[in-house]
Amino acid sequence: MARQYPLERYRNIGIIAHIDAGKTTTTERILYYTGKTHRLGSVDDGTTVTDWMEQERERGITIVSAAVSADWRDHLINIIDTPGHIDFTAEVQRSLRVLDGGVVVFDAVQGVEPQSETVWRQADLYGVPRICFVNKMDRVGASYERTIQMIRERLGANPVAVQLPIGVESEFKGVVDLFDRQAIVWKDDQGKEPVVTEVPVDLEAQVEAMRERMVEQIAETDDDLTLKYLEGEVISVAELKAALRRAVIAGQLTPVFCGTSLRNKGVQPVLDAVVEYLPSPLDIPPVKGRKPGSDEEVVRYPKDTDPLSALVFKIVTDPYVGRMAYVRIYSGRLKKGGSVYNSSKGKKERIGRLIRMYADRREDIDDASAGDIVAILGPKFSFTGDTLCDAANQVILEEISFPEPVISVAIEPKTMSDQDKMGDALHKLSEEDPTFRVRVDHETGQTIISGMGELHLEILVDRLMREFNVQARVGNPRVAYRESITRPVEKVEYRHVKQTGGRGQYAHVIMALEPTEPGEGIIFEDEIKGGAIPKEYIPAVEKGVREAADAGVLAGYPVTDVRVHLYDGSFHEVDSNEMAFKAAGIMAFRDGVQRGGPVLQEPIMKVEVITPEEFLGDVIGQMNSRRGEVLGMEVRPGGTQAVRAMVPLAEMFGYATQLRSATQGRGVFTMEFDHYATVSEKLAQKIIRGEA
Numbered sequence: 001m002a003r004q005y006p007l008e009r010y011r012n013i014g015i016i017a018h019i020d021a022g023k024t025t026t027t028e029r030i031l032y033y034t035g036k037t038h039r040l041g042s043v044d045d046g047t048t049v050t051d052w053m054e055q056e057r058e059r060g061i062t063i064v065s066a067a068v069s070a071d072w073r074d075h076l077i078n079i080i081d082t083p084g085h086i087d088f089t090a091e092v093q094r095s096l097r098v099l100d101g102g103v104v105v106f107d108a109v110q111g112v113e114p115q116s117e118t119v120w121r122q123a124d125l126y127g128v129p130r131i132c133f134v135n136k137m138d139r140v141g142a143s144y145e146r147t148i149q150m151i152r153e154r155l156g157a158n159p160v161a162v163q164l165p166i167g168v169e170s171e172f173k174g175v176v177d178l179f180d181r182q183a184i185v186w187k188d189d190q191g192k193e194p195v196v197t198e199v200p201v202d203l204e205a206q207v208e209a210m211r212e213r214m215v216e217q218i219a220e221t222d223d224d225l226t227l228k229y230l231e232g233e234v235i236s237v238a239e240l241k242a243a244l245r246r247a248v249i250a251g252q253l254t255p256v257f258c259g260t261s262l263r264n265k266g267v268q269p270v271l272d273a274v275v276e277y278l279p280s281p282l283d284i285p286p287v288k289g290r291k292p293g294s295d296e297e298v299v300r301y302p303k304d305t306d307p308l309s310a311l312v313f314k315i316v317t318d319p320y321v322g323r324m325a326y327v328r329i330y331s332g333r334l335k336k337g338g339s340v341y342n343s344s345k346g347k348k349e350r351i352g353r354l355i356r357m358y359a360d361r362r363e364d365i366d367d368a369s370a371g372d373i374v375a376i377l378g379p380k381f382s383f384t385g386d387t388l389c390d391a392a393n394q395v396i397l398e399e400i401s402f403p404e405p406v407i408s409v410a411i412e413p414k415t416m417s418d419q420d421k422m423g424d425a426l427h428k429l430s431e432e433d434p435t436f437r438v439r440v441d442h443e444t445g446q447t448i449i450s451g452m453g454e455l456h457l458e459i460l461v462d463r464l465m466r467e468f469n470v471q472a473r474v475g476n477p478r479v480a481y482r483e484s485i486t487r488p489v490e491k492v493e494y495r496h497v498k499q500t501g502g503r504g505q506y507a508h509v510i511m512a513l514e515p516t517e518p519g520e521g522i523i524f525e526d527e528i529k530g531g532a533i534p535k536e537y538i539p540a541v542e543k544g545v546r547e548a549a550d551a552g553v554l555a556g557y558p559v560t561d562v563r564v565h566l567y568d569g570s571f572h573e574v575d576s577n578e579m580a581f582k583a584a585g586i587m588a589f590r591d592g593v594q595r596g597g598p599v600l601q602e603p604i605m606k607v608e609v610i611t612p613e614e615f616l617g618d619v620i621g622q623m624n625s626r627r628g629e630v631l632g633m634e635v636r637p638g639g640t641q642a643v644r645a646m647v648p649l650a651e652m653f654g655y656a657t658q659l660r661s662a663t664q665g666r667g668v669f670t671m672e673f674d675h676y677a678t679v680s681e682k683l684a685q686k687i688i689r690g691e692a
Contacts (some may be wrong), residue, residue, distance in 0.1 A: 003304075003369060004076070005071075005074070005075065005076040007280060007281055007282055007302060007369075007370060007371050008280045008282050009074060009075040009076060009280065010075070010076050010078070010280050010281055010371040010372075011075055011076070011077045011078070011100070011101065011274050011275065011278055011279075011280060012078045012098070012099050012100045012101070012281065012328070012371070012373055013077060013078070013079055013080070013099060013100070013101045013102060013103060013274055013278055014079070014080045014096060014099045014101075014102045014103070014128075015027050015079060015080070015102075015103050015105060016096070016102050016103070016104055016105070016119045016123070016130075017104055017105035017106065017116060017119065022105055022107065022135040022136060022261050022262065025135075025261040025262050026103070026105055026133065026135065026261040026267065026270075027068065027079060028261075029191075029261050029264060029267040030070060030077075030079060030267060030270075030271060031068060031070060033072075033191075033192070033267060033268055033271065034070035034071060034072050034077070034271070035070075035071075067079070067080050067326060067373055067375075068080075069356055069373075072271045072272075072274070072275060073271075073272070073275050075274075075275045077271075077274060077275075078372075078373045080099065080373075096119075096122050096123055096125075096126045096128055097126055097311070097313060098311060098313045098328035098373065099126075099128055100128070100129075100278065100279050100280070100281055100283075100284050101128060101129050101130060101131075101274070101278030101279055102123055102128050102129070102130040102131075102278075103130065103131055103132075103133055103270060103274065104116065104119070104120065104123075104130050104131070104132050104133070105132075105133050105135050106132060106133070106134050106135065106147050106151070107135060107136050107139075108134045108135060108136045108137050108139060108142035108143060108144060108147055108258070109136060109139050109140070109141045109142050109143075110610075110636070111143075111146055111147045111150040111151075111636075112147070112150040112151060112154040112155060113608075113670070116155075117154060117155065118672060120155045120157070127251065127284075129248045129249050129250075129251060129277075129278060129279055129284075130248075130254060130278075131248065131254060131255050131256075131257065131270070131273050131274070131277060131278065132151060132159060132254055132255070132256040132257065133256075133257050133258070133259065133266075133270050134147045134148075134256060134257070134258040134259075135258075135259065135260060135261055136260055136262070137165055137168065137169075137172045137258050137259060137260045137265075137266070138169060138170060138172045138260040138262075138263050138265075139169065139260075140169050140170075141169075142168060142169055142172070143168075144161075144164075144165050144168075144256075144258050147256075148161055148256055151254070151256070157254050158217070158252060158253050158254060159253075159254050159255075159256045160214055160217045160218065160244070160253050160254065160255050160256065161178070161210060161213075161214060161256050162177070162178050162179065162214060162244075162255045162256065162257065162273075163175040163176060163177060163178060163256070163257050163258055163269065164176040164178060164203065164206060164207055164210055165258050166183060166185065166200060166203065172260060172263075172265070173185055173186065173265070174186055174194075174265065174266075175257075175258060175259065175266060175269065176199050176203060176207050177269070178207065178210055178211045178214050179237045179240060179241065180237060181199055181207060181211065182196050182197070182198075182199065183196070183197045183198060183199050183200065184196055184269065185197060186263075186264060186265040186266075189264065190264055191263070191264025191265055191267070191268075192264075194268055215229065215235060215240065216229065217253065218240050218243050218244050218247065218253065219235065219243070221243060221246070221247040221250075221252045221253060222243040222246070222247075225239065225240075225243055241276060241277075244277060245276060245277045248277045248278065248279075249277075249278075249279045249283050249284070255273060255277060257269055257270050257273060280371070281302040281330075281370065281371040282302055286299050286300055286301045286302065286330075286331075287299075287300050287302075287309065287330040287331070287397060288300075288397075288398070289309065289387065289395040289396050289397040289398065290395070290396055291394065291395065291396075292343050292346070292394050292395075292396050298395045300330050300331040300332075300395060301331055302330060302331055302370045302371055303331060303332075303370055304331075304332065304333055304369045304370055305332075306331035306332050306370070307331065307332050307389065307390040307392070307393035307395075308329070308331065308332030308333065308334065308340060308388065308389050308390045308393075309329075309330045309331045309332060309387065309388075309389050309390075309395050309397060310327045310328060310329040310330060310332075310334065310340075310387070310388040310389070311327065311328050311330065311385075311386075311387055311388075311397050312325045312326070312327055312379075312382045312383065312384060312385065312386045312387075312388065313326055313327070313328055313384060313385075314326040314384060314432075315382075315383055315384055315431050315432045316375075316432060322377070322378050323377075323378055323379060323428075323431070324355070324375045324376065324377055324378075325375065325376045325379045325382050325383075326373065326374075326375050327373070327374055327375070327376055327388065328372075328373050329368055329369065329370055329371065329372045329373075329374070330370060330397070331370050332369075332370060332390060333367055333368065333369050333370070334351060334354060334367060334368045334369075334372075334374070334376075334388075335351065335354075335366070335367045336351060336352075336353060336354045336364075336365070336366050336367060337350075337351065337352075338350075338351050339351065339391075340388045340389065340390070340391075341388070341389055341390065341391035341394060342381050342382050342386050342387070342388055343387045343388075343389050343394045343395060343396045344385070344386040344387050344396060345381045345382070345386060347380075347381045348391070349379055349380065349381055349382055349388060350380075351376055352376070352377050352378050353376070353377040353378075354366070354367065354368055354374055354375075354376060354377075355374060355375045355376075355377060356368075356372075356374055356375075362375070383431060384434050385434070404480075405435055405436070405437050405450035405451050405452055405480055406450075406452065406453070406479070406480050406603040406605075406649055406673050407450065407451060407452070407453060407454065407456075407457065407477050407478070407479060407480060407649065408448050408449065408450040408451075408477070408478045408479075408480050409448070409449060409457055409461075409474050409475050409476065409477050409478065410441075410446040410447065410448055410474070410475035410478075411446075411447050411448075411449055411461070411464075411472050411473070411474050411475070412446065412447065412472060412473050413470065413471070413472050414471040414472060414473060415471065418470050418471050418472060421468060421469065421470045422447070422464070422468075422470045422472060424468075425464050425467075425468035425470050426438045426447070426449065426464070428468075429460055429463065429464070433451075433460075435451060435452050435456070436449065436450070436451050436456070436460060437449070437450040437451075438450075446475075449461075450480055452673070453671075454477055454653070457477065461474050476653075477653060479602060479603060479648075479649050479650045480557075480603065481555070481557040481600050481601065481602055481603075481679070481687065482552075482557055482558055482559070482560045482561075482600075482601040482602075482676055483552030483553070483554050483555070483557050483558070483559045483560070483593070483598055483599070483600055483601065484515060484559060484560055484561045484562060484598070484599060484601055484678075485513060485514075485515050485559075485562055485592075485593055485596030485597055485598055485599070486515060486596065486597035486598075486599055486678075487515070487596055487597045488512065488513065488514035488515070488596070489512060489513045489514075489592045489595050489596045490512055491510060491512060492510070492511050492512065492513065492588050492589075492591050492592035492595070493508075493509070493510045493588070494508070494509055494584050494587045494588035494591060495507075495508045495584070496508070496580050496581075496583050496584040496587065498580075503574065503575060504575040505575055505576075505577065505579065505580040505583075506571065506572035506575035506576050506580055507537070507569075507571065507576055507580035507581040507583065507584035508569045508570040508571070508584065509533065509541055509566060509568075509569040509581070509584045509585060509588050510566075510567060510568035510569050510588075511564055511565060511566045511567065511588055511589075511592065512564075512565040512567065512592075513562055513563070513564055513565075513589075513592040513593070513596050514562070514563050514565075515561060515562060515563075515596070516561045516562065516563045517561070518561055518675055518676055519561070519675075519676075520561055520563075521560055521561065522545065522546060522549045522559070522560065522561075522562055522564065523562075523563040523564065524542045524545055524546070524564050524566070525563065525564065525565050525566065526538050526542075526566055527565050527566060527567040528566060528567065528568070528569070529567075532568050532569050532570060532571075533566075533569040533570070533571055533581070534571060534576075536578075537571065537576065537578060537581040538566070539578075540578040540579070540581040540582040540585065541566055541581050541582070541584065541585035542566075542585065543582050543585065544581065544582040544583065544584065544585025544586040544589070545564050545585045545586070545588075545589045547582075547585075547586060548585070548586040548587075548589040548590050548593075549562070549589065552593065552598065553590060553593050553594050553598055554598050554599075554600055554684070554688055555600065555687060555688045557600070559593055560601075560676075562593070562596075564589065564592075569584075599678045599679070599684070600678070600679040600684040600687055600688070601676040601677060601678055601679065602648050602649065602650055602676065602677060602679050603648070603649040603673055603675075603676055604646050604647070604648055604649070604673075604674050604675050604676065604677045605646070605647055605648070605649050605652060605671040605672065605673055605674060606644070606645075606646060606671065606672050606673075606674040607623075607628070607644070607645045607646070607647050607652070607669060607670070607671040608642055608643070608644050608645075608669065608670050608671075609623075609642070609643045609645070609659065609667060609668070609669040610636060610640055610641070610642050610643075610667065610668050610669070611640060611641055611643065611659075611663050611666070611667040612639060612640055612641075612663060612666050612667070613639050613640065613641050615662055615663040615664075615666075615667060616633075616641050616643070618662045618663070619643055619659070619662065619663070619667065620643060622655075622658060622659070622662060623643065623645045623647065626647055626648075626651035626652070626655070627647065627648050627651050628645045628646065628647035628648075628651070629645060629646045629647075630643060630644070630645045631644045631645055631646060632644050646674060647671070648677075649673075652671060655669065656669070
């Protein structure tokens with residue numbers, strides 16, 4: 001099947017931002033102006049296309065990233081509308097992994113907010129080129145200049161203003177394009193037909209000054225243009241735009257646009273910018289992977305003729321069609337009814353139906369090629385982060401790593417019939433969401449679910465009840481504590497000997513333990529020399545160590561940040577087996593942790609509270625009473641202050657209610673996980689006794 005669009009006309013982009021900056025509204029406007037919808041969807045009315053889950057429409061927030069295809073100026077744009085709430089970071093992370101470019105939306109009143117910083121850092125990590133859209137220019141307190149200043153200072157970016165707003169707050173009616181020195185004004189309510197006119201006389205001097213600054217910033221990224229600029233030659237608009245495109249793709253510049261999506265002003269120039277400045281799959285480096293079972297690097301180019309390589313970046317359970325896997329194809333082709341190889345699992349996967357997604361509506365297609373983002377129906381073995389490839393030319397693409405959950409609740413079914421349904425439903429939800437974990441507490445027999453925050457778990461429990469019809473009782477949220485050691489243990493020796501009639505069991509291990517840097521987890525190092533323990537038993541020892549690390553010695557929380565050196569031991573020709581060595585690994589590790597000065601660690605959250613100035617004292621008082629450490633304050637527009645602090649997660653339960661009552665409902669806060677820190681001895685004793 002011939003391509004509808006050549007690959008250079010593909011744009012795979014994400015719309016990313018802080019909660020409430022207007023991502024979904026912007027996406028809805030893009031769908032409307034590209035002719036994909038015939039009415040304007042509204043978050044407030046619950047009529048949006050990309051927020052199609054009941055929970056999203058009720059709460060007016062995006063929970064799952066939705067993929068939409070649209071066309072603009074003969075280009076195919078695959079758009080992913082991502083969530084802004086910190087509890088759903090995994091959604092943003094896996095979307096960024098497969099995107100070629102991003103549109104970062106900022107609130108013109110608030111500027112750069114905490115989640116914008118998190119998302120920006122993730123985009124830096126994956127090297128995603130982006131453009132900025134300063135939204136909500138019609139709101140009281142909106143400031144284009146201050147937002148650009150914050151992008152420069154807080155994000156360490158190099159923003160270049162390519163537009164100037166005409167009017168501010170309620171007077172905002174259009175923008176000036178600094179390249180062509182033309183005003184673009186939106187007169188009708190729908191904003192369908194922008195009117196291009198002359199620049200208002202009172203803005204001419206400011207336009208010239210800003211254009212001069214823009215030309216200088218763009219010229220700095222290109223040697224030929226720098227020479228022209230210094231010699232005072234005129235640089236054409238075409239040269240400027242070509243240089244800006246190169247600078248955006250190289251991550252040197254970030255063009256900034258402005259508008260108000262809700263009032264339908266300023267969206268079309270952003271679509272033009274997506275086409276003009278963001279990369280096609282051909283403009284970014286080819287994807288790299290490795291050969292399964294070796295470290296040999298494999299490069300896949302974005303060509304239909306190259307062997308297939310595709311990454312599964314999201315699993316969705318649809319009530320009507322079952323499991324769907326979203327896939328980004330990097331090279332080669334996927335055909336309906338064909339078969340591919342899942343190199344991460346080492347299994348063959350059949351492609352039943354191929355679908356191009358249009359938010360919650362779908363269109364069946366026969367094949368998909370390099371650069372496409374499509375969904376596969378009913379995959380048996382493929383999960384988030386898996387690579388699909390050609391069986392004859394295998395490759396494993398870099399996997400996506402996700403943060404560990406920090407909060408847990410116990411959940412139990414109300415009736416026996418709910419019991420079976422709940423197990424099945426939890427399994428499906430954990431397949432969809434890599435930051436959602438389910439485990440059974442062996443001591444109490446309770447099912448424990450863990451996630452990234454209270455809202456995250458609340459939404460998951462809500463989905464359990466509505467989508468899967470499971471009635472369940474939910475306990476109070478509990479913090480996911482960790483255990484670790486504080487000092488090295490030079491020698492831990494354990495001899496596992498069991499003698500019964502017939503063959504016995506024998507295993508003898510000697511290991512050393514030491515604490516590692518935070519966030520490194522359990523590292524197991526095999527330092528056996530001279531075959532003191534045969535090679536085939538080493539994995540069993542490691543398995544035992546990792547199993548023992550699941551439940552620590554103080555209060556049964558997982559042990560983390562420990563390096564284990566297995567350096568000696570012995571075996572018996574007849575009585576040694578894998579089971580014996582696994583048991584020896586478990587007991588030696590437990591003994592080592594006991595002797596390593598075990599401590600409890602708790603998750604510390606980075607919190608930002610925005611409050612009217614008159615309540616600042618109360619807010620800081622609340623922070624201090626919750627064992628918080630205030631890092632700093634910043635004046636924000638409209639007589640508000642932003643307070644940044646580090647607070648233990650255990651102290652943040654119920655904070656939303658307390659903040660609302662202290663600030664007459666005007667204070668808001670955001671928090672995200674930052675690091676684990678050791679709990680004081682007194683508090684640790686309370687937690688161990690189950691009092692905290």
